[in-house]
Every structure is written in structure tokens, then in C-alpha cells.
Amino acid sequence: MALNRETSGGRWRIRPDGPAKVTGALTYLTDMSMSGMLHGRVLRSSHPYARIKSIDTSEAEALEGVHAVLTWRDVPGLNGYGIAVQDQPVLCRDYVRYVGDAVATVAADTPELADYALSLIEVDYDALAPVDDPEAALADGAPKLHPHGNVLHRAGYERGNIADGFEGCAHIVEETYITPRQMHAYMETEGGLFVPEPDGRLTVYAPTQHGLMDRLQLSRILDRPQASIRIVSSPIGGSFGGKDELNIQPYGALLALHTGRPVKIHNSRWESVRAGLKRHPxxxxxxxxxxxxxxxxxxxxxxxxxxxxxxxxxxxxxxxxxxxxxxxxxxxxxxxxxxxxxxxxxxxxxxxxxxxxxxxxxxxxxxxxxxxxxxxxxxxxxxxxxxxxxxxxxxxxxxxxxxxxxxxxxxxxxxxxxxxxxxxxxxxxxxxxxxxxxxxxxxxxxxxxxxxxFGIPDPAGGRLRLAADGKIEALFGYEEFGQGLIATLELMLIEEFGFAPDDFRIVIGDTDRVPDSGSTTASRATSMMWQSLQRMRDPFRSALLKAAAAQLDRPAEELAIGEGGVREKSGEKRLLLAYQNLAAGSSEEIAVETNFIFPASDTxxxxxxxxxxxxxxxxxxxxxxxxxxxxxxxxxxxxxxxxxxxxxxxxxxxxxxxxxxxxxxxxxxxxxxxxxxxxxxxxxxxxxxxxxxxxxxxxxxxxxxxxxxxxxxxxxxxxxxxxxxxxxxxxxxxxxxxxxxxxxxxxxxxxxxxxxxxxxxxxx
Amino acid sequence: MPNTHPGMSVMPTVWRPQEIGEAYRMKQSLGETAVYAAGGTLLRTQWEAGTAVLPAHLIDLSAVPMLAGYALEPSELVIGACCPLAALRKDPLVQTAFPLLAEAVRNIAAPSIRNLATLGGNVVSRIGDSLPALLADEAELIWLGKNGMQAEPLEDWLAASGSEQAGRVLVQIRVQHGTESVNGAGTMNDIRSAPLLKVDSDRSASVRIYHKVGRREAFTPSVGSLAISAGMEHAAGKLKEVRIAAGGGQTIPKRLERTERLLERHADPLGEDCAAEVHRSAMDEFEPVGDLFASRGYRKMTVANLLVAELWRLRERFA
Structure with missing residues (x-):
């Protein structure tokens, strides 16, 4: 049967984050600002491939209203990032290898001033002929872009004997397929607000598909403990994979810590195109x-x-x-x-x-x-x-x-x-x-x-708790970038537990509050939320009922979880104890958590x-x-x-x-x-x-x-x-x-x- | 705390003249440092792309009464240079009397842009998609320059090299009423959907057809645009007063005059042999500018094909 509004009946629900997104009322992370904040900008490479001879920032630094001009010298930790391999320089030292490579970053009172400061940075390049074709990059004598050469990775698979396979074939088709470099084209370009907190911690408000991975990557770059960094990463104005990797976060973080002031960075579309990821041609x-x-x-x-x-x-x-x-x-x-x-x-x-x-x-x-x-x-x-x-x-x-x-x-x-x-x-x-x-x-x-x-760390998990105000909290380390994950979790909580929509609150996208659910990627979030809830449903229900039984002085077997609170299990299913009262009357926090590994093949x-x-x-x-x-x-x-x-x-x-x-x-x-x-x-x-x-x-x-x-x-x-x-x-x-x-x-x-x-x- | 430094690009000073003479005098005194702006939609993309520098002064023409709106007069349509595209698009009278222009405007940019962008701006860009329609309708431009108001056929202005008289400003676009006709444009995908022509009597009819082909279905730069205007005596199967204009992309639109004459003189303009001649003629006469997205050859072929297809549709209608 076709899936549509009519055939879905009551399960066709207005998503909770829908109205604010449609009306434009929602404050995205890149809409945030703070009084006293500075504006960050990144100087990107002038060349697809060049050796950097020198970088002179003195003129930019001398400008009034410019508070930081940072280069590779100012990266306290690892000058590299990458989800799998940390080979992308935060700020380039000796070579630039594409037009999006970052050479310097600036914080100034206004965006215009920051732009002007970038124009005053003198980078002396020795431009090199770019390697712009992968087959040319594989040819003998091609310039080596990295010490290990130009091959990032080889992969293959073999079964039988291919040479024999074509013998006796009735028909053979040979074709070469060429696919384009596609852009994610999310509406919200990369950006965020970076706030040094009075207690010495750093709060990062910037979209990503895996807040805890950003925290790990930033901790390496900044050379500070992960616990000193908080990543707030939802809501997100589209990602499609394009914001899973770090983008502007290293620069905002470095500038905020260097100046001790909040820093906002938000890529223009032009810069987003120049620096951002694309689909592999x-x-x-x-x-x-x-x-x-x-x-x-x-x-x-x-x-x-x-x-x-x-x-x-x-x-x-x-x-x-x-x-x-x-x-x-x-x-x-x-x-x-x-x-x-x-x-x-x-x-x-x-x-x-x-x-x-x-x-x-x-x-x-x-x-x-x-x-x-x-x-x-x-x-x-x-x-x-x-x-x-x-x-x-x-x-x-x-x-x-x-x-x-x-x-x-x-x-x-x-x-x-x-x-x-x-x-x-x-x-x-x-x-x-x-x-x-x-x-x-x-x-x-x-x-x-x-x-x-198989073989790639793929953590999963979530937490359910009854908060002090009587709301059931569902906490997951997932991100909402438009895919409807909040709405999906809401429907799961209603259908699996019998809660009313007002009984609970969904908490995602904040590394200080959520467990590690892994990355929101690879078509895995719905699957993992469901598996997490399957693991947590009975223990959480039992914990709620046990606490309710103690408060009501009735056997837990006579009680059930339902809309608004704990109800009689049979008969009219009368409401006996609102969740608010259950929370107020419980001396210990009622919470369950699950952590597991996304199921992988035995291979x-x-x-x-x-x-x-x-x-x-x-x-x-x-x-x-x-x-x-x-x-x-x-x-x-x-x-x-x-x-x-x-x-x-x-x-x-x-x-x-x-x-x-x-x-x-x-x-x-x-x-x-x-x-x-x-x-x-x-x-x-x-x-x-x-x-x-x-x-x-x-x-x-x-x-x-x-x-x-x-x-x-x-x-x-x-x-x-x-x-x-x-x-x-x-x-x-x-x-x-x-x-x-x-x-x-x-x-x-x-x-x-x-x-x-x-x-x-x-x-x- | 200074927010500016010498050498730093700053936002232009915006001037807002209240009448046309004032605008012209401002431009004379500010000279090269000033740029006229109407809707600003095209300028903005040029500044962002770095193909034009942000000027020190912008002369915002949007408050000048003479440039605003449009009037349907007994003999002509008079359009103020600052009339937004959206206004022309929505008017049923314009749609009926000037179907080429209405259809051209319908296909330019997107709704929010059409609310700001003006017909004058589309014209002075020299590559706007309204131009083939205006050429086929033999539009006239009214300028304010050093000798006061001057009229100039659009065709002459487009054909000139482009060195503009210093600081003159486009005031109006005027289009004469032809015979009332019916919009002949359409998607070309469904033969039933496009009323081709207005039958004025059982002897004659007028044909008005506009096409824009882009790289997607809407909000797209054109790769080819074509406007056709002609009278038809269907008893005799002859075409008269044929006007064909083509453009698209970075091409400055032009009339295809040899092809026009071919159709006017042909004994059987809707016949199969003529179609082949017309195709060859259009391929030969149209000189589009190619780019990475659409080659010169593709653009030629597109315009020639559409032209021949329209002749075929006419023949179907009168066969």
C-alpha cells in the first residue's frame, strides 16, 4: 500500500520542529550571537597547490580592532584533523594542497574588518602545477602530494577466476561510467559561535553530525581535555554528510581561546563551496x-x-x-x-x-x-x-x-x-x-x-530518565538536521511506552548531556533509537512502576505506564500518580541507560x-x-x-x-x-x-x-x-x-x- | 574604535533622487564613482562574484515617479524602467496584448527576485531574457541624456558597440500595440496546452511565440531564448511581418533578419522544404556565445529546432 498522508491515519503527525522551521522562527546555531563577540574569518589558499615560503601577518595584526591573527604556529596541539586520519592541516605550514586550505585565521570587531585584515596577510607562495586528474596523479613521475604518494587507499574483492569467466560468454558489455562532483547544498552554510566560559571551559555552538567526535577532534587540536569542551550541535540547517567532518570549528575554537572572547564564524556560500566537502567523482x-x-x-x-x-x-x-x-x-x-x-x-x-x-x-x-x-x-x-x-x-x-x-x-x-x-x-x-x-x-x-x-567503531546507546520536573527525558547523542529524527523518536516513545506527547522531552545534540550514540550517519539513527528503546523499555518501565508502587503502596503488578502518569493496569485505567508527583516523591533518580555496538557482520x-x-x-x-x-x-x-x-x-x-x-x-x-x-x-x-x-x-x-x-x-x-x-x-x-x-x-x-x-x- | 581603515572596502553611499533630472545630475557630478541601481538584483550577484566592484555611490532610482509602473495607452504600452517584472507578469491586460513580454517575464529568475528586479535593469544588462520578446515587438527605449529625452529603437541600441553615452539613464520602454493576439508560448511538451495564435478573422491570424530553454525548469540562466511575431494569411498559407529574435546566456540578442525574409518570401512557409531551409538559415545566422554549460553549437541547434517545431505546429493547426 502506498505511503501517504491518507494511508497513515493518526500516525501522520506534524513534526515537533516543523512549525518553527517552516515559519523561520527557529534560531539555528548560526543565527546565534552574543554581545562583545568577535567575528572570525579564515584565509584560504590562493592556489590549488603551492609551497608556502613565508607568512607575514604583521600588517594585519597592527590593525586596530583586530584581536587575533593566527597561523600554524598558534595551534597548541595536533595541527591536523580528519574523522579517520588526521592529515588535513588546521592551518597550513609548508604546503597548500587545495583552494580551501586554511593558512591563517583572524578575529576582529566586525566581519568587514576581519575581511580587510585577511587582505593584509602576506603569504609568499611558490605556486606549483596542480595535479587535477586522478589518473595523472597515479602516473609515474607525478608530483607526490604527500610523503606516502598520491594513493589514499586501495580496495578490491575477488572470487573465482575473472579471466576464465569471460570465456564462453554469450554477451559481454564494457562501459566506463563517469559521475560528477556533487555538492550537499544545505541551506545553512557552516558556522557557529564559540564561547570561552568563566570556568575555563569552551562551549561550541556549531552544527555537526557527531558532537562527541568533534569534541575529540577539538581536544587534540587545542591540546586540552575533552571534558573541558562542550559541543552543542543541533538544530542543523541540513547536512547530508557534509558537516560530519570538522569545518570551521578549529578556527572558532582557536580564536575564542586566544582572545578570551566569544567568536562567531559563518561561511558565505562562496567559502562553503570552496572549502567544503563534495561527493567523490x-x-x-x-x-x-x-x-x-x-x-x-x-x-x-x-x-x-x-x-x-x-x-x-x-x-x-x-x-x-x-x-x-x-x-x-x-x-x-x-x-x-x-x-x-x-x-x-x-x-x-x-x-x-x-x-x-x-x-x-x-x-x-x-x-x-x-x-x-x-x-x-x-x-x-x-x-x-x-x-x-x-x-x-x-x-x-x-x-x-x-x-x-x-x-x-x-x-x-x-x-x-x-x-x-x-x-x-x-x-x-x-x-x-x-x-x-x-x-x-x-x-x-x-x-x-x-x-x-565491520571494523569501524560504531557505538550506540541512549538514556531514559524521569527528570525532577516530572518530564520523561529521552537523551540521545544524535543530531537533527532535517531528517525528522525528533519526530521519529517522539512517535516511538508514544507507541512503545504509551506516553502522551506532553509527558516527555527529547534531548539531543549537547555533549554535556547525552550519551554516546555514535554518528548520525549511514542510515543508522532510526535503527539505533529503536534498538536502544527495546533494550531500555522493560527496565525503565519496571523502575517507574517500582517507584510508583512504593509511593502508592500498591503492588507493581496492578500498575501500568500510560498517558500523564502511572495508571491502573485494568478496568478504567484510572490515573493514579502523575509523573510530576512520581518525580517529586522519589528520593532516587529513576534512569536507565544502554550502551552497545551497532550490530556488525561476523566477518x-x-x-x-x-x-x-x-x-x-x-x-x-x-x-x-x-x-x-x-x-x-x-x-x-x-x-x-x-x-x-x-x-x-x-x-x-x-x-x-x-x-x-x-x-x-x-x-x-x-x-x-x-x-x-x-x-x-x-x-x-x-x-x-x-x-x-x-x-x-x-x-x-x-x-x-x-x-x-x-x-x-x-x-x-x-x-x-x-x-x-x-x-x-x-x-x-x-x-x-x-x-x-x-x-x-x-x-x-x-x-x-x-x-x-x-x-x-x-x-x- | 574605528570600524574602517583606509583601503578597506566600505558600503556605498546610497543616494535617493526624487525625480529623474535630479538622478541624472547626481550621476553627472559623481561620474565614474556612481552607479545607477534599480532592483539591484543583478548588481548584487556581480559584486559577490567579483565581476564588478562595489561603487562608492549608488544612485537608487526606485523613488523616481517617472520610472515607476506602466501604462497601457491606446497605441502603446509605456513601461517605466523601474517597473518590477512581477507587476508585468500579473497583469491580464499585458498578458493579452503583449504576450511575448508577459511570457518572457514569467520565466525570469524566481518570485522573490521578480518583485525587486525591474524591466529596465533586464534591458540594460544587454543579455536579459526580456530582450528577444522586446525585439520581436520592435520596442523603443527612451533615455534621458545630455540632449534631454531621446528615443532609440532597442534593436539599434543592442547592435551598437555598447559604449554608453556618459551617464544617460533609461527612462521608459515603449511597445506599440499590434493586432491583439494570444500567447503562443508553452512548454512544447503538450501540443494541446499551447494556444498558438489569435485568429482575427477567417482570413488572417497573428502569431506570438516565446521560448526560454534553461538548464533546469525554473529559476535558471537561459541557454536559448526565442521570440517570434508574425501575421498569417491562412487562406494563402503565407506569413507576413515576421520578426524573429534569439538570445540566451551571455549572447546579446539579435533579430534573425535573413530567416525572417526567407519566411516572408517563401511560397509555402509551413512546408517541409521551407522548414529545412529555415533550420539551416537560423543555424547560420544565430551567433550565440557558448560556455562550459552549453556549447555554441548546442545553443544554435536549440533555437533552430524550436523555430522549426513552431512552424510544424502552425502547419498542424492549418492543415
Whole structure:
């Protein structure tokens, strides 16, 4: 059944953070200010690649109203950061390796003065020819950007014997897929307020996806204990992976501690584009062979990822891509090799889909090309080759088994949209449609891992307590950046415990108050909140009832938790003790906490996942051959992710993810020229508008899980963003017969000159 | 505590003249240090991008009565240079009588920007998407300069090299009434949705068509824009008074005069052979500027294709 407002009934709730966000009333962290605060600015590199000969800050320092001009000399601790590897300099000393590299940072009375001070800093550079292409970076004799060279990470996987695999294949498809550098395009650019407290601590009000990781990273840079730093990190005006890594935090923190005054930093869009993370551009070569029955015999893949100058999560993204170019299919022989390469282009890093978007665009492109060559319906082709229940994961590793692959395949096959595919040939010549409009329908099949994967620290946990004012507090170390996590937790508390919305309070995004729930990333938060609540539900309920029993002098067995307080378990379920009174009458705090590790596969393969979400997506697209422009006119998404925890949030994630994928497929590319951004603002970097997002949109969630499944809801934060592009590419092929191997789709490849139009006119 | 230092860029001084002569005199006395501003939407993007420096003085024209609003007079539409795009877009009379302009304005930028951005600003940018529509309607510009008010055909001004008479200011854009016609624009995606032309009698009709092709469906720079105005005698199957103008992106829009003449002189302008000739002619005559997002060749082809497609739609209508 389609998921929408009507079918959700009472579970379709206005999210608690919704009204303030929609009306603009909400104070985001980057809206905060304090009297007496200074304004921070960062001097970024003038060159994509250069040796720094000297830095002279004397003129800037001499300006009245300028309170700090800091360089690498002023970093007390580790002059480096990175979630996985701390190789990105906070402030560069000897080399700059991309245009976003920071060389100095300034605090001044006004933003204009800080800007002016930056202009007075003299950096003497020895400009070097930038390495702007990953293949050139791998060539012999290429300049080494780091002492270890230009390879950040290699990953691969092998099964069978690939050379033998292609022998005797009935059909072989070879293609090179090229995917763009995509920008997160969050509405709120990076920024925050940094406040030195009277007690010597530092409070950081700055968005991030993992407050405790920021605290750890800042403690290393500042050379001070983690306990002396408090990170307040929600609410956030969008992130999509882009704010998981540190951005402006080191500069705000250094300036605030150096001056002893509050410092505000807020990136302009221009600076955000220049310094911020993007999705890894990848070049994926695939050679895939099938036998006469259309079964995949051999699949040979090579991935080259442009990871930019520093590590952040580049290695992990490559691991994920290697896993997902294998995906939900069976192969006789398999060989995957991948390399993540340093260049002087912009920083690549974490982004919704995490390497899956690139991998699945290529993999599904192969499936469609092979099906066409073999004369098999593309969806039937997937059915022949897809994984079966109880098959191991892509790396041959154990996974939590569900029927998701089969369920989404069947649901899409039975959808009204896909059924139109057969009739489309006739519809194209209907008189309502001019001859230059061609329609096609395409589909893609997706298996996407959730959680960080084996071998990467993946803590989880939460806390429930009855606060002194009688509110039940649910404390989690998660962040709300628009995904609807607060609303989801609210609905879980109502449904799992029977609380009324007014009975509780949700506390997130403050390292002084919350337990370590891990990073809000990798489609893991909903899953982990649910698992935490499963662990805490009975102990917390028992603790509440035990305290209530003592106060009421009645056996706990006669009592139940409900709206407003403790109630009679049977009969009219009369309210016996309000939570407020329970709190007031309890001498000890009633609280439970859980800490555990996100379930991982029993394997030795780094990054391999245990939990997967499956999806099948079909789109109808039309190509205007006059202009070559593509419009998506209808979408169908079947998603198998276990029970729907929050209907509005679930639908929002699929719609929002799909909208990002639409931009990925049609318009979005952060173009670089010799290491410099050409698209430096949203007037040239084009994300979809509401006018681009018209047409039907149906989501069918498949909630059924196998009997006894202990893992509950799977994540849906990324799955909507990975399958759409290959489905559009196939729809375009069906419409005009042109194969798309590069994103975003270039309209000039689909434009037909006048002869074609004349012919089309004649044929009518 | 000083907030400024010598050498530090400062916000411009904003002057707010109350009448047009005052604005002109301010510019004369401030010279190169001053820039006229209307909605400021384009200037702002140029300052941010570093393609124009923040001037010392801004002469804000928004309070000058003569530049405000528009008037539908018996023989023409007179539009003050500071008339916001949104005002023209919403008026049903403008939509009916000047469909090219209304459609062009409908596709410029986004709602919040159209409330600020002015037609005058779009015109003096020399690349605005209103220009092909105004060219096809043979609009006239009224300037205030050293010799007082002067009229100049838009086409002549665009064709001139661009060296502006020092400090003259655009006052009005004037468009003559043609035969009443019906908007012929549309998405080109559904043949039924676009009323092509106004049939004035059973003998003649007028055609008004505007297209903008961008890189996305809305709020986009154009890669191609095309305006067509023509009269049609459908009994004879002939086209007359054909005006075709094309632009897009950084291209200064121009009339495609050879293609216009070809259509006017052709015995069977809606025929298949003519369509091929028109396509060739437009490809040859239109000289767009390419960039990283859309090549010159793509832009040419887009405009030529749209033109031929519109001829095809006319033929369908009269076949």
C-alpha cells in the first residue's frame, strides 16, 4: 500500500520542529550571537597547490580592532584533523594542497574588518602545477602530494577466476561510467559561535553530525581535555554528510581561546563551496559477461575515485563503493579493484549514499545494457541474476537475512507505472504528444548497507530518565538536521511506552548531556533509537512502576505506564500518580541507560555490512529532442526497510533523497578547472527546483521482516538517493535509444537535428 | 574604535533622487564613482562574484515617479524602467496584448527576485531574457541624456558597440500595440496546452511565440531564448511581418533578419522544404556565445529546432 498522508491515519503527525522551521522562527546555531563577540574569518589558499615560503601577518595584526591573527604556529596541539586520519592541516605550514586550505585565521570587531585584515596577510607562495586528474596523479613521475604518494587507499574483492569467466560468454558489455562532483547544498552554510566560559571551559555552538567526535577532534587540536569542551550541535540547517567532518570549528575554537572572547564564524556560500566537502567523482570501468541464458558469468570492475587533497572518509567511501558495485547479484567470477587518489581538486568526502550512488549507477547501467544485448526484459534480467534468500552478502559475508530483494522486485513488477512500459510504444504516437517528445520508463534495483560496517567503531546507546520536573527525558547523542529524527523518536516513545506527547522531552545534540550514540550517519539513527528503546523499555518501565508502587503502596503488578502518569493496569485505567508527583516523591533518580555496538557482520572484511535496505525504483521520463532536456514525469519507489517508524519522515526521506538524485542525474556538477571551482554559487551550480520535481511520486514500503528478526527498522536515509539516476538513464534509452554513461546527462547528447524532426513529422 | 581603515572596502553611499533630472545630475557630478541601481538584483550577484566592484555611490532610482509602473495607452504600452517584472507578469491586460513580454517575464529568475528586479535593469544588462520578446515587438527605449529625452529603437541600441553615452539613464520602454493576439508560448511538451495564435478573422491570424530553454525548469540562466511575431494569411498559407529574435546566456540578442525574409518570401512557409531551409538559415545566422554549460553549437541547434517545431505546429493547426 502506498505511503501517504491518507494511508497513515493518526500516525501522520506534524513534526515537533516543523512549525518553527517552516515559519523561520527557529534560531539555528548560526543565527546565534552574543554581545562583545568577535567575528572570525579564515584565509584560504590562493592556489590549488603551492609551497608556502613565508607568512607575514604583521600588517594585519597592527590593525586596530583586530584581536587575533593566527597561523600554524598558534595551534597548541595536533595541527591536523580528519574523522579517520588526521592529515588535513588546521592551518597550513609548508604546503597548500587545495583552494580551501586554511593558512591563517583572524578575529576582529566586525566581519568587514576581519575581511580587510585577511587582505593584509602576506603569504609568499611558490605556486606549483596542480595535479587535477586522478589518473595523472597515479602516473609515474607525478608530483607526490604527500610523503606516502598520491594513493589514499586501495580496495578490491575477488572470487573465482575473472579471466576464465569471460570465456564462453554469450554477451559481454564494457562501459566506463563517469559521475560528477556533487555538492550537499544545505541551506545553512557552516558556522557557529564559540564561547570561552568563566570556568575555563569552551562551549561550541556549531552544527555537526557527531558532537562527541568533534569534541575529540577539538581536544587534540587545542591540546586540552575533552571534558573541558562542550559541543552543542543541533538544530542543523541540513547536512547530508557534509558537516560530519570538522569545518570551521578549529578556527572558532582557536580564536575564542586566544582572545578570551566569544567568536562567531559563518561561511558565505562562496567559502562553503570552496572549502567544503563534495561527493567523490568516480570513473568506474565495468566489463560484464553473461551466458546464453542471461546469467552473469564474469564481472570485472575498476574504480578510480578523486578524493582530493586529504583523507577524511575517502577510504571508507571507496570500501562502500567496492561493496556496492557487487550489490544484489550473483556472479560466477568476480574481480573488483578500486583506488582512491589524492589530487589538488576540492575535498571529497561523506555524502548521502556514501559511494553507493556512483557504484549503483554503473552496476545498474551494466544490467540494462546486458539485458538489451541478450534480448531479455531488463527487469526479468535482474530477476534471473538477483540474490536469493539466504545468499551471503556482496563479500560472501554473513548478513541479516530478509526477503527484501524479492519483495521489492515483485512490488515494482506489479506497479502501475512499470506496467505502462509495454504500452508506451503506442502512446508515443498519440496525437496529444508532439513528435519531438519521447517517453521512456526505466527501473533500478538497489541493495544498500546501513551502519558503518565491520571494523569501524560504531557505538550506540541512549538514556531514559524521569527528570525532577516530572518530564520523561529521552537523551540521545544524535543530531537533527532535517531528517525528522525528533519526530521519529517522539512517535516511538508514544507507541512503545504509551506516553502522551506532553509527558516527555527529547534531548539531543549537547555533549554535556547525552550519551554516546555514535554518528548520525549511514542510515543508522532510526535503527539505533529503536534498538536502544527495546533494550531500555522493560527496565525503565519496571523502575517507574517500582517507584510508583512504593509511593502508592500498591503492588507493581496492578500498575501500568500510560498517558500523564502511572495508571491502573485494568478496568478504567484510572490515573493514579502523575509523573510530576512520581518525580517529586522519589528520593532516587529513576534512569536507565544502554550502551552497545551497532550490530556488525561476523566477518573480517572491513566495511562489510550486516543490515541492508532494498529498493526498486521505476521512473517515467520524457526527452524533448528539440532541446535534449529530460524531465522525470513519474516515480515509483518500493522500499524494504522493515516497519515504518514515522510515516512522514519515511516518505520525506525517499522524496528528499530522490530529489537529490534528480539533481545528480540532470543538473548538478561542481565543475573544476585546474583545481579551481568554476561553479562557485547557486547561480551556476543548479539543484532541482519545485518545478523540476513535478509528476507522480509513489512510495510503497514493505514492512514485513522474517519471523524473529531482532534488528527492527532498517535505515531509509540514503536509499532514496541511490537508484534514481540509473533508472532515469534507462528511461532515456527507452525514449531515444541513447545510452547514458556520464552524469549529469548532457542535453546535447539527446538533441536531434532537423532531419530527425522532419522524419518524425513525416512519420506521423 | 574605528570600524574602517583606509583601503578597506566600505558600503556605498546610497543616494535617493526624487525625480529623474535630479538622478541624472547626481550621476553627472559623481561620474565614474556612481552607479545607477534599480532592483539591484543583478548588481548584487556581480559584486559577490567579483565581476564588478562595489561603487562608492549608488544612485537608487526606485523613488523616481517617472520610472515607476506602466501604462497601457491606446497605441502603446509605456513601461517605466523601474517597473518590477512581477507587476508585468500579473497583469491580464499585458498578458493579452503583449504576450511575448508577459511570457518572457514569467520565466525570469524566481518570485522573490521578480518583485525587486525591474524591466529596465533586464534591458540594460544587454543579455536579459526580456530582450528577444522586446525585439520581436520592435520596442523603443527612451533615455534621458545630455540632449534631454531621446528615443532609440532597442534593436539599434543592442547592435551598437555598447559604449554608453556618459551617464544617460533609461527612462521608459515603449511597445506599440499590434493586432491583439494570444500567447503562443508553452512548454512544447503538450501540443494541446499551447494556444498558438489569435485568429482575427477567417482570413488572417497573428502569431506570438516565446521560448526560454534553461538548464533546469525554473529559476535558471537561459541557454536559448526565442521570440517570434508574425501575421498569417491562412487562406494563402503565407506569413507576413515576421520578426524573429534569439538570445540566451551571455549572447546579446539579435533579430534573425535573413530567416525572417526567407519566411516572408517563401511560397509555402509551413512546408517541409521551407522548414529545412529555415533550420539551416537560423543555424547560420544565430551567433550565440557558448560556455562550459552549453556549447555554441548546442545553443544554435536549440533555437533552430524550436523555430522549426513552431512552424510544424502552425502547419498542424492549418492543415
Amino acid at each position: 568516480m570513473k568506474i570501468r565495468m566489463k560484464t559477461g553473461i551466458d546464453a541464458d542471461g546469467r552473469i558469468m564474469a564481472h570485472d570492475v575498476n574504480i578510480i575515485a578523486d578524493t582530493g587533497p586529504y583523507a577524511t572518509l575517502g577510504a571508507e567511501v571507496l570500501n562502500f563503493a567496492v561493496e556496492h558495485v557487487i550489490g544484489p547479484y550473483r556472479y560466477e567470477h568476480l574481480y573488483v579493484s578500486g583506488v582512491s587518489v589524492h589530487t589538488n581538486n576540492g575535498m571529497s568526502g561523506e555524502f548521502r549514499g556514501f559511494g553507493g550512488n556512483q557504484a549503483i549507477f554503473a552496476l545498474e547501467g551494466q544490467m540494462d545494457r546486458l539485458a538489451y544485448k541478450a534480448g531479455i526484459d531488463p527487469w526479468e534480467f535482474r530477476q534471473r541474476n538477483r540474490r536469493r534468500a539466504e545468499d551471503p552478502g556482496p563479500f560472501g559475508h554473513p548478513i541479516a537475512q530478509t526477503n527484501g530483494a524479492e519483495q521489492v522486485w515483485r512490488t515494482l513488477a506489479e506497479s502501475a507505472l512499470y506496467a505502462r512500459r509495454e504500452r508506451l510504444a503506442y502512446a508515443a504516437s498519440a496525437p496529444s504528444s508532439p513528435p519531438w517528445i519521447r517517453k521512456g520508463i526505466g527501473a533500478a534495483f538497489v541493495m544498500h548497507g546501513a551502519g558503518l560496517g 573480517k572484511r572491513i566495511g562489510a555490512h550486516l543490515l541492508y535496505t532494498y529498493a526498486a525504483v521505476a521512473v517515467e521520463a520524457e526527452v524533448n529532442t528539440l532541446t535534449g532536456r529530460v524531465r522525470v514525469t513519474d516515480q515509483f519507489h518500493a522500499v524494504a526497510a522493515g516497519p515504518v517508524m514515522n510515516p512522514q519522515g519515511y516518505l520525506g526521506q525517499i522524496e528528499g533523497g530522490s530529489s537529490m538524485a534528480l539533481g545528480y542525474a540532470l543538473t548538478e556538477e561542481a565543475i573544476m578547472d585546474e583545481g579551481r571551482y568554476v561553479t562557485r554559487n547557486f547561480d551556476t551550480y543548479l539543484i532541482p527546483t519545485i518545478a523540476d520535481s513535478r509528476g507522480g511520486f509513489e512510495v510503497v514500503p514493505i514492512e514485513e521482516l522474517p519471523e524473529g528478526d531482532p534488528h527492527g527498522p532498517r535505515g531509509v536515509g540514503e536509499i532514496g538517493s541511490v537508484g534514481l539516476a540509473p533508472a532515469i538513464a534507462e528511461a532515456v534509452f527507452q525514449a531515444v535509444g541513447t545510452r547514458i554513461s556520464r552524469l549529469p546527462i548532457d542535453p546535447s547528447e539527446l538533441q536531434k537535428p532537423t532531419d530527425a524532426l522532419r522524419k518524425a513529422v513525416k512519420d506521423r
